Amino acid sequence: MTSNPGSGFVVHPDALTGAGQNAQTVGGRIPEEAKGVGPASDAGVAGxxxxxxAQALQECTAAWQGVLNALAGELGGQGQNLVTTAQNYRSADASAAAALPAPAGGGDPFAVPRPAAAGGGDPFAIPRPAAPPPVRDPFAVAGPAGGR
Structure with a gap:
């Protein structure tokens, strides 16, 4: 996917390729389908x-077939343009990616570096306080060791 941050403009090369191929397919089918116009028109002219x-119908049919053939060519050409544009976006993305410096150590360039922890532990672990000293009960009665 190619985008221009902040512009709201995003390109999906796969969608461009698919649309271009569809246009080429439809454009390729039009001439064959347009051949069906002739016999129907000829029957009308004969009638x-x-x-x-009759003459107006013949001229209209010829003009219509010309428009359909032009449409077929236009769809084929525009379809090819979409496919080529998608290829250009992919090439531009690949060239831009290749121009970026490789990350140090060959790792993931988008990985968040983790600081090293003293003692090799997890630097993001929540430190636990040391055990508190035992609490002396002020009401405790001193035993025989107390010397009373």
Whole structure:
């Protein structure tokens, strides 16, 4: 994914590639599908023989087939442009990543460094206080060792 932080602009190269391939597929199918317009129009022209509308129908059919063929070419070209754009984003991301210096020690460049702890323990462990001294009960009666 390519983005420009703060701009709200994000590019998903896989989505661009998919959209481009879909456009190319549809563009590739149009010429074959457009061939079905001719026979239907020819039947209409034959049924209108002798009328001025027969000529108009022929001209309309030819124009429509021209538009469909142009659309097929446009979809194919724009689809290729989307695929190429996705490849360009991937290449730019790879080039930018390759230009970054390698992390020291070859580790994960996004790892959070952990400080070394004295004595080799966990530096983030919560220290436990030492055991408190025993509390003397002020009301305790002294025993024979007390000397009374």
């Amino acid at each position: 209108l023989a002798g009328f001025a509308s």
